[in-house]
Amino acid sequence: xxxxxxxxxxxxxxxxxxxxxxxxxxxxxxxxxxxxxxxxxxxxxxxxxxxxxxxxxxxxxxxxxxxxxxxxxxxxxxxxxxxxxxxxxxxxxxxxxxxxxxxxxxxxxxxxxxxxxxxxxxxxxxxxxxxxxxxxxxxxxxxxxxxxxxxxxxxxxxxxxxxxxxxxxxxxxxxxxxxxxxxxxxxxxxxxxxxxxxxxxxxxxxxxxxxxxxx
Amino acid sequence: xxxxxxxxxxxxxxxxxxxxxxxxxxxxxxxxxxxxxxxxxxxxxxxxxxxxxxxxxxxxxxxxxxxxxxxxxxxxxxxxxxxxxxxxxxxxxxxxxxxxxxxxxxxxxxxxxxxxxxxxxxxxxxxxxxxxxxxxxxxxxxxxxxxxxxxxxxxxxxxxxxxxxxxxxxxxxxxxxxxxxxxxxxxxxxxxxxxxxxxxxxxxxxxxxxxxxxx
DNA sequence: GTCTATAAACAGATAGAC
DNA sequence: GTCTATCTGTTTATAGAC
Numbered sequence: 001x002x003x004x005x006x007x008x009x010x011x012x013x014x015x016x017x018x019x020x021x022x023x024x025x026x027x028x029x030x031x032x033x034x035x036x037x038x039x040x041x042x043x044x045x046x047x048x049x050x051x052x053x054x055x056x057x058x059x060x061x062x063x064x065x066x067x068x069x070x071x072x073x074x075x076x077x078x079x080x081x082x083x084x085x086x087x088x089x090x091x092x093x094x095x096x097x098x099x100x101x102x103x104x105x106x107x108x109x110x111x112x113x114x115x116x117x118x119x120x121x122x123x124x125x126x127x128x129x130x131x132x133x134x135x136x137x138x139x140x141x142x143x144x145x146x147x148x149x150x151x152x153x154x155x156x157x158x159x160x161x162x163x164x165x166x167x168x169x170x171x172x173x174x175x176x177x178x179x180x181x182x183x184x185x186x187x188x189x190x191x192x193x194x195x196x197x198x199x200x201x202x203x204x205x206x207x208x209x210x211x212x213x214x215x
Numbered sequence: 216x217x218x219x220x221x222x223x224x225x226x227x228x229x230x231x232x233x234x235x236x237x238x239x240x241x242x243x244x245x246x247x248x249x250x251x252x253x254x255x256x257x258x259x260x261x262x263x264x265x266x267x268x269x270x271x272x273x274x275x276x277x278x279x280x281x282x283x284x285x286x287x288x289x290x291x292x293x294x295x296x297x298x299x300x301x302x303x304x305x306x307x308x309x310x311x312x313x314x315x316x317x318x319x320x321x322x323x324x325x326x327x328x329x330x331x332x333x334x335x336x337x338x339x340x341x342x343x344x345x346x347x348x349x350x351x352x353x354x355x356x357x358x359x360x361x362x363x364x365x366x367x368x369x370x371x372x373x374x375x376x377x378x379x380x381x382x383x384x385x386x387x388x389x390x391x392x393x394x395x396x397x398x399x400x401x402x403x404x405x406x407x408x409x410x411x412x413x414x415x416x417x418x419x420x421x422x423x424x425x426x427x428x429x430x
Numbered sequence: 431g432t433c434t435a436t437a438a439a440c441a442g443a444t445a446g447a448c
Numbered sequence: 449g450t451c452t453a454t455c456t457g458t459t460t461a462t463a464g465a466c
Contacts (some may be wrong), residue, residue, distance in 0.1 A: 013449080029337060032246035035442060050443060052449095096416065121336025122244060123393060131394055139398055157399065161415040164395055168387025169380050176386070179346055180379055183354055200376040206340060207426035208419055211460055228431080250460060260433055265461060267431095433466080434452080441459065 012050045019111070022063045026114030030060055030122060057125070064119065064126025068133040075155040077137075083104055088148035089209070095142065096166060096205055102199040103174045104189065117175055139163055150212040162212060166205050173197050229267050231257040234326070237278045241329030245275055245337060256294050272340070279334065279341025282327055283348040289395060290353075303363035304424070310357065315413040318389045319404065332390055351396055354378055365427040377427060388412050 020042035024033040035056050039046045041174040083091065102109055119126050140155075142163045147154035173180060177189055186193050235257035237247040250271050254261045268274040298306065317324055334341050355370075357378045362369035388395060392404050401408050 029244065029246055029445085031244055034440080046442080047444075047451065048449080056442065118336070120390060120394075121333070127394065131397065135394060136398060157411065158415075159277075160399060161412065161417075164388070164391075164398075165384050165415060165419050168384050168391065171391070172383025172387050173379070175390070176379075176383065178338060179335075179342065179350060182346065183351060183379075184375060196372065197376065199288070200380060204377075204380050204419075204423055207422045211418070211422035211425065249458080249460085262433070262462075263431080263461080271460070432449105433464100435463085435465100437462075440459095441457080442455105443457105444455075445453090446451100447453100448449105 013042070013044050016044065017049060017052060017059060018062055018066050021059050022066070022100050022115045023111040025060065025063060026111050026116075026118050026186060029118055030124065035059075035109045060104065060124065061126055061129070063115060063130050064124070067115060068125070068130050068146075071134055083145070083148050085149050085151075092142065092145040092149065093202060093205065095145070096170075097198055097202060099167070100170045100173075100201055101194065103170050104177075104192075104194045113174065115210055117171075120171070121175070139167070142167070146209070146212075149209055152212060158212070162208055166201070166208065170205065228257070228259050228263055232258065232264060232267060232274060233277055233281050236274050237281070237330045238326040240275065240278060241326050241333050244333055245339065250274075254323070268346065276341055277356050278337070278346070279344050282330060282341070284329065285421050286349055300364050300366075303360045307357065307360040307364065308417060308420065310360070311385075312413055312417060313346055314382070315385045315388075315416055316409065318385050319392075319409045319412060319427060320406075325352075328389070335386070336390070340405075354382070357382070361424070361427075364424055367427060373427070381416070381423065384416050384419065388416075 009036070017038065021033070021038045024038055024041065035046050035049050038059070039049060043050075049056065049059055053062050055111075103113055116130070117122070119130070143159050144154045146152070146159050147156075148164055150159075152159050180197075181187075181193070182190050223287070232253060236248070236253045239253055239256065250261050250264050253274070254264060257263075264271065264274055268277050318328055331345065334345070354375070358374050359369045361367070361374050361378055362371075365374075367374050395412075396402075396404055396408070399408075
């Protein structure tokens with residue numbers, strides 16, 4: 001059913017294995033994916049997995065590392081100096097919108113978002129690297145923007161939980177996508193549907209910000 | 216690490232198998248769980264799985280059915296007639312709070328919530344039954360309450376997405392629990408932490424309702 | 431209905447040729 | 449570095465005794 005997007009241009013067996021594993025882990029989950037299937041998709045043999053990564057677990061970790069690496073290079077971290085409330089508001093909106101479109105519009109994200117979702121659902125070992133290198137900085141930056149808007153303390157529990165609430169909506173709509181589509185009467189989740197969800201999340205964000213400004 | 220709660224009082228091999236499978240599927244996922252482990256935990260033999268359920272897949276479906284059955288009997292569906300905005304507001308708050316505590320405070324929910332989370336993450340076949348028998352009615356009821364409060368059309372896209380946004384937060388805090396705890400500096404998610412999350416979600420709910428009332 | 435024993439396929443890891 | 453062949457253990461499913 002998924003459009004058979006070709007794997008990333010193979011620059012060596014090692015990279016091909018990571019690309020193949022990321023796709024299959026994301027589609028079927030870690031336990032359900034055999035090393036043989038990975039090797040076949042990568043155009044190589046099973047033994048190369050042990051050679052390059054020490055085993056299936058090592059390949060999983062390598063996928064998580066590659067995930068963090070690609071996302072970090074894709075998301076240039078802006079300076080995020082002290083901002084006016086209005087500027088922070090625009091930045092936060094843009095960031096949330098970008099994340100929503102990235103998470104929901106998988107074609108752009110390739111095989112990485114399904115992999116992340118699986119790893120999150122399975123509480124995989126790769127999450128530690130992804131957390132420290134990607135999630136924690138992102139969340140911290142969102143909190144800083146949030147605080148610039150509402151005047152709250154950036155690292156207060158209230159701000160942290162509010163940011164999690166917003167990010168959580170994005171993740172939920174991604175994970176429960178099929179169920180949401182069914183309830184909404186959507187045949188599938190295309191550009192229009194992603195737009196509707198994204199707008200809803202941004203509207204929710206504003207509602208939360210307004211409430212936080214007037215406590 | 217998890218407190219070794221005894222399985223539900225074994226009333227026959229069939230029930231014991233379902234209880235054991237629900238726990239192991241929830242803890243490790245479907246693919247990572249062997250039929251032998253299930254049979255051992257259930258105090259029976261592997262062959263009984265094929266006998267009673269036709270195979271591992273049949274057992275998974277039986278778990279999903281049992282899940283829906285238990286939740287439906289636990290959640291008596293109130294009449295939900297036409298309500299004043301205030302009454303609807305109280306009911307919606309109570310319902311969201313109950314769901315949050317149920318989803319986050321797993322001991323009360325036993326092995327069912329982890330199973331549901333796994334099934335959701337894996338997009339398992341059991342979800343169809345769970346959706347039609349549990350999620351759809353619940354979501355519909357929430358929408359009705361929401362509409363009674365804001366005056367919107369109960370089955371409008373805006374209301375449906377708003378309800379999903381609220382429910383989604385609960386699911387996210389459950390799924391990403393370990394990550395959230397780490398960022399919050401929580402050693403674990405106990406009663407106090409569940410309370411903090413629940414209060415946050417209810418506060419978010421109010422913010423969304425206020426925004427919906429004044430468009 | 432329950433169980434033991436076994437079948438047949440598959441898993442991940444590795445030895446060793448090239 | 450890459451590959452074939454193989455080892456060892458495990459998987460689900462089933463045959464057949466009780």
